[in-house]
Amino acid sequence: MSYTDYLFLPLTLFGLIFYFIFPIRYRWVWLLIGSLLFFMTWGIELLPLILFIVFLVWGGARIMDYRYEKCDNDRKALAAARKNNQIILFGIIAVLLLIFIFIKMQNFPFFAGISGFFSGIYKTVHQFFLNIPILNYFVSAENGGISIGLSDLFNKILGYQRNSTVFTDPNAKFTYWIIPVGFSYYILSLLGYLADVYWRKERAEMNYFKLLLFTIYFPKILEGPISKHLTVAARLNEGHSFDFQRVSFGLQRVVWGFFKKWVIADRLKILIDTVFNNYEIYKGSEFLVAAVFSAVQLYCDFSGCMDMGLGISECFGVILEENFNHPFSSRSSAEFWRRWHISLGTWFKDYIYMPLSVSPWLIRLTGRIRKRFGKRAGKTFSIVIPLAVVWLLTGLWHGTGANYMVWGLYWGMLIIISNVLEPETKKLTKWLKINTDMPEYHLFQKARTFMLFVISRIISLPRTMEVTRFAFRSIFTNFAPWKLFDGSLFNLGIDRPQFVVVMLAIALLAYVSGKQEKGVNVRQWIADRPLVIRWFIYYAAIFIVLIFGAYGVGYDASSFVYMAY
């Protein structure tokens, strides 16, 4: 079940009411039950893996914590304990990494053999749950693909037929088992937690079920944010009382998420797919339009999902980390990545970039280079190595295909070069007498950053580099600018009225984002309006989503893009 599933919101509202009825001390238990049920709608046979992984991390963290506790703040003893804990830390990382690498690289021949082994386990687990009454409702349906067990039951009651073919391929189904929902998000979250306990930045969680809740919490399981245990656990575990304003704000955010997803992203997707799936017949200008739209589409799809998840979580009183901060207002690539998928960037900063840049061997090496080649060389070296590692891993995290390799290389190079050449750029703008504080210059920087992102979309969007090369070649040698004005754009899957709808929606999004950037709290602004206007806005918002949302007959309700990672 996804957040856009027709059953999701009614069930969540039902869960919300029960949350506030539960005794306040045990409200987290209700969250755990709800999250488990949500997770099981993807198939109960996915459950053993996540239970096992959480158990591993929970146990490891407790042992490490216990060893530190015994040291009683004695520095020598602590150092010794740390050495021992290293074995646990790296042992667990190795196990998780093996699973992770296996999942991401199963197309490689080497892993195909192991694939058969896991397939066998999958069949056994599947059969096991099929034989248990009631639980067998949660087993993924044989031919139903994403429509699984419980969902199927509801579908039968409601007489609703779903015709998904995504998972009828047995191999795809197996992939689905081994890459369960949100896998790479919760794995990173758990690794972060483990490292924080190892570095004594936080104490271990004593209660297995509380750590399980942190891992499986349903508003963040699909696409993150990649939460920090230190920040979020307390908010999850303490019971929250009902607060009308909070629930109303949360629901508004959910509607805003649907607006981004259904009105903008899913509509643009039709155009983008039209162009890139039949790329041979299109010209440069059409590729450029599709690429620009795909930048907007990805933002609306991903941040829309975040609005739904964070909005729902807000209703329960649990504030999660923001994943986006108006990335299209960024003036440089580095700033862009601090505002886009923030929790992933923070994770890489906290657990890869920082530990690597302060590791004694790197510092020693920096010192040597500095002595030999001067200060600038030393500084450059100490920046380049960690950044290169981070971007290599970021590329790998997104996928192992050639497109993502190039994509990671592209961003890594951009950020490294702009960092290393910073003194020269400063000199250049000074020499050209450019006033870098001018609003016009800022606008230029924003447009430049956006275009750099559009280029990265042309790299990562198509499945193969062949299409990427074709698109770039067309843009530079076969642009056909008249196509932008002769109505051809309305033949790319969405007609003129649809086009107008999507452009108006993007304009509204840009307007609201601009206000938020200036510090206006839009939801507070709405709450401060008189009753009539307030309810007019609520109804208008809901009807806009229902009327202009790209779903229902004729549309293939698409799943969230980032769920695939």
Added chain:
Amino acid sequence: MREKVLAVLKEEFPEVDFEASDALVDDGVLDSLTITGMIAALSLEFGVIIPYEEIIEENFNSIDSLAKMIERLQK
């Protein structure tokens, strides 16, 4: 010690005002790139290893706390 630390950092990052506040990290004076540069410079200069668990806001919020951390690590 405080003066020595300040001198090293000033030489490394002339554009940063390290005495601007007592909450350098929280006020956003220092970003992660500057912090890692500071760590490299300080560990090379004073011959200490700054373990990762020492890299917390409290230790980097002012020159005083930095100096205290270095002294503690030199022992």
